[in-house]
Amino acid sequence: MKNQDFYSEKRPWGGYTLFADNEQCSVKILEVSGQLSLQSHNYREESWYVVSGKVEVLLGPVFADLDEIKKNLETVELNVGENIFIPVKHIHTMKNLGEKSALILEVSKGEYKEDDIIRYEDIYGRVK
Numbered sequence: 001m002k003n004q005d006f007y008s009e010k011r012p013w014g015g016y017t018l019f020a021d022n023e024q025c026s027v028k029i030l031e032v033s034g035q036l037s038l039q040s041h042n043y044r045e046e047s048w049y050v051v052s053g054k055v056e057v058l059l060g061p062v063f064a065d066l067d068e069i070k071k072n073l074e075t076v077e078l079n080v081g082e083n084i085f086i087p088v089k090h091i092h093t094m095k096n097l098g099e100k101s102a103l104i105l106e107v108s109k110g111e112y113k114e115d116d117i118i119r120y121e122d123i124y125g126r127v128k
Helices: 066-071
Strands: 007-011 014-021 027-031 038-040 046-051 055-061 074-078 083-086 090-096 101-109 118-121
Touching: 027 090, 055 083, 074 083
Parallel strands: none
Antiparallel strands: 007 014, 014 027, 027 101, 038 090, 038 118, 046 083, 046 101, 055 074, 055 090
């Protein structure tokens, strides 16, 4: 069998490899060494499964101004084998809690586009 080339991209927080991308879903492995931006998506839901490492996830619905939303975010620590579901239009972020990068299996359902990211806060200065 032929090895398939997969698309990979470096990001300030680590990077990802995209294994599948079609109209219904995408499948990625995220390598998280830092923290993702506080963000939401209008068109896709995501599921994160921890393959290795330990991460902290903040999650909550978009319902008011950002300060009010941040007060009501749920904090969840995830270890190897644990997962979390992120509905459409829910603010979320993930932060690596370990010394080594965490590996996260991400499955997105819905219209997948990298520009479907609304960034609210970002420690790397990527908020527009």
